[in-house]
Amino acid sequence: MGKFSKLGFILATLGSSIGLGHIWRFPYMVGHNGGSAFVLLYLVLTLSLGIAMLLVEMLIGNLGKKDVVSNYQILDPKRKKYYPFTSFFILGGPLILSFYAVVLGWVLYYLFVVTFDLPKDLEQAKMQFSMLQNGSLIWPVIGFSACLLPTIWFVSRGIEEGIEKLNVVLMPLLFVIFIGLLIYAMTLESMPKALHFLFNFEIQKIDFKVVMDALGQMFFSLSLGVGTIITYSAFTPKKENLFKSSLFIVLPGILISLIAGVMIFTFVFEYHADVSQGPGLVFISLPLTFAKMGMSGQIVSLFFFMALVFAGITSTVSLIEPLALYLINRFNFSRLQASLWIGVVVYVLGVLVILSMNERYAKFLSFAHKSVFGWLDFITSSFLMPLGGLFSVLFIGWILNKKRSFLATKHFFNANAFKAWHFSVRFIAPVVILAIFILQFK
Numbered sequence: 001m002g003k004f005s006k007l008g009f010i011l012a013t014l015g016s017s018i019g020l021g022h023i024w025r026f027p028y029m030v031g032h033n034g035g036s037a038f039v040l041l042y043l044v045l046t047l048s049l050g051i052a053m054l055l056v057e058m059l060i061g062n063l064g065k066k067d068v069v070s071n072y073q074i075l076d077p078k079r080k081k082y083y084p085f086t087s088f089f090i091l092g093g094p095l096i097l098s099f100y101a102v103v104l105g106w107v108l109y110y111l112f113v114v115t116f117d118l119p120k121d122l123e124q125a126k127m128q129f130s131m132l133q134n135g136s137l138i139w140p141v142i143g144f145s146a147c148l149l150p151t152i153w154f155v156s157r158g159i160e161e162g163i164e165k166l167n168v169v170l171m172p173l174l175f176v177i178f179i180g181l182l183i184y185a186m187t188l189e190s191m192p193k194a195l196h197f198l199f200n201f202e203i204q205k206i207d208f209k210v211v212m213d214a215l216g217q218m219f220f221s222l223s224l225g226v227g228t229i230i231t232y233s234a235f236t237p238k239k240e241n242l243f244k245s246s247l248f249i250v251l252p253g254i255l256i257s258l259i260a261g262v263m264i265f266t267f268v269f270e271y272h273a274d275v276s277q278g279p280g281l282v283f284i285s286l287p288l289t290f291a292k293m294g295m296s297g298q299i300v301s302l303f304f305f306m307a308l309v310f311a312g313i314t315s316t317v318s319l320i321e322p323l324a325l326y327l328i329n330r331f332n333f334s335r336l337q338a339s340l341w342i343g344v345v346v347y348v349l350g351v352l353v354i355l356s357m358n359e360r361y362a363k364f365l366s367f368a369h370k371s372v373f374g375w376l377d378f379i380t381s382s383f384l385m386p387l388g389g390l391f392s393v394l395f396i397g398w399i400l401n402k403k404r405s406f407l408a409t410k411h412f413f414n415a416n417a418f419k420a421w422h423f424s425v426r427f428i429a430p431v432v433i434l435a436i437f438i439l440q441f442k
Contacts, residue, residue, distance in 0.1 A: 008164035009240075010248045013232050015167040015314030016223045017253050018174070020103060023311055024282050026217060026257045027264045031275040033213055035197040037205035039261070041214035046254060049432060050218045051246050052424045053389060054229060055409075056396045058242045061233025063408055067326040068227040071234065076399055089388035090227040090326055092380045093319035094342055098349035099373050100319065101151070102357075104312040105143025106132055106283065111305035113139070115298055118291035125288040129280065133357050140354045148347060151316040155324055156339035166317060170310045175252075177307040178259050184300060185266040194265035197275070198258070215436050220381070221253060223315075225388030227322030234325075243412040256311075282308075320346075349376070386437040390430060397426035 030038050064071025068090050072083040109132055119125035132139060154166050185191055223229055233242075264286065268275055271292045273285040286304070290297035320342050327338040349372070356365035356372035365372050396405060406418055413421065 008168065009232060009236050010245055011167040011171045012164060012314075012318070013223075013229060013245070013249050014252055015171055016228045016232070016318030017221055017249060017315075018171075018256050019311050019315030020100065020107075020308070021217075021221050021315075022253060022257045023260045023308055024103075026221070027261050028281040029213055029217055030198065030261055030265075031281060033210045034202075034205045035275075036199055036201045037203070037210050038214055038217075039198050039258075040201045040203070041206060041210060042217055042257075043254065045214055045218045046221070046250060049424065049429060050222050050224075051243075051250055052421055053224055053393060053429055054222055054246045054250065055242055055421065056392050056425055056429075057224065057229035058233040058236075058246065059396060059405065059408060060392060061230040062236055062238070062240060062242060063404075064230075065234050067234070067329045068230050068322055069326060070329055071230060072395065076395075079399075086388075086391065087326060089225065089384055089391065090231075090322040092226040092384035092388060093228065093322055094346050095349070095376050095384070096226070096380045097148075097151070097316055097319040098346050099353045099376050100312070101147040101316060101346070102140065102144050102350055102353050102373075104147040104309065104316065105140055105145075107305055107308045107312060108143040108146055109139050110283065110287065111302070111309060114287055115290075115301040115305060118297060118301065119288050120291065122284075122288060125284045126280075128287070129283045134359045137354060137358065141351065144350050144354060145347075147313065147316060148343065148350065150313065151320060152339050152343040154317050155320045155342075156336045158335055167314055170314050174307050174310045174314075175256075177303050177310070178256060178263070181263050181300065181303060181307070182259050184296075185263045188266055188270050190269035191262075191266045193269045194262050197265055197269070198261050212436065212439055215432060216381075216440075219385065219389065219433075219436065221257065222250070223318065225385035225390075225392070226319070226380075227388065228318045230392070231322040231325055232318070239411055241412045242409070382437075382440055386433055390433045390437070393425050393429040393433065397422070397430070 026042075032038075060071050060075065064074045066074060069083055069087050072086055073080045076083070114128055119128055157165075185194075219225065233240075236242075236245075264281070265275065267273075267289040268281070268285055271289045273289055275281075287301065290301040290304075293300060320339065323342055324335065324338040327333040327341070328335060333341070352365060352372045353376065355361040362371060367375065370378065402422065405422065406413075406415075409418055409421075
């Protein structure tokens, strides 16, 4: 089995977590939840519980050195026969990819088409977004295919030749583009307003919904519960300092989220757009904002959507790898066979997602008032991810021998740090995840 270099592992894991969740989802969640209160909670939760849970999944992968299912069986051989059920958790990645790649296809459309035809007013901006979903199927299918096919190719190349090389190039480029856009935003008069909106922490605005949304954002922004972290960690050296690696993953992820927030809200406030617009913030408000910048708007738009594509592609690769490794280890598939089979299934589901979002076909592809997109999003975010995350913390907290966990972490944790981490994994994390799981249905 190939190995990540130390930098390769950090960049690959960072690439998996930094995607549309940080740059597309984070700003609109901030806008939806009143700004600074959400940011404060997200920071506190990610730097405490998020790091603790990240370490859990890293430890399972680092100790087992195999795919997700095999890792659990290796670490608890007495109950080996029960663990095949964990293969359900890794199905979440390809299911997410089937609609994630569709949204990423929209980003490509905005990069290559809308950037050079920025909307003149709000009506045109809304029409552009609506036409993409409800007009000709050509652009959505081309965009989706252009995102999925390279993903399959990179996964088929393996860890060192495919995934590592991709991330070593794209992740630094992403940071460079974002820093450039942030410097541009600093020249605008609305920057102080954006900073006040994000960082003037108003604790009185914190309510139950904000807490739940911040927990959900933490969960998704760290790629927890779908087997990605466990799988990538299987390719790391035995004595890897997992705590240091987790900080190298969490801190840049937070930085990208905050830069995206500052940048997007600076643009939004500059041209008096709606901060609480939701998912349409990137696809409706921002193109309109870029249009109002004049000629420079096209350049800013080009780099922004390019950064979004880079962030997205590094995430798509990580969504397939856990299932690919499972098929390779369990059924003796070649890496190419595993990648192609997953690719075919994801492609079919993705085309169904595109059709289900188009008004002409939606009625044929809706079940129980949900579209194919709605069902896939619901199954993954409401069931598979929380349950995958819950099982991993219960496994380390209650099933794996405590002494074994201590010995595996003693090169980076002293006794007191281990006790604090193990307590949070055993008692706090399961309660929090169960709360997310149960309360989302209210």
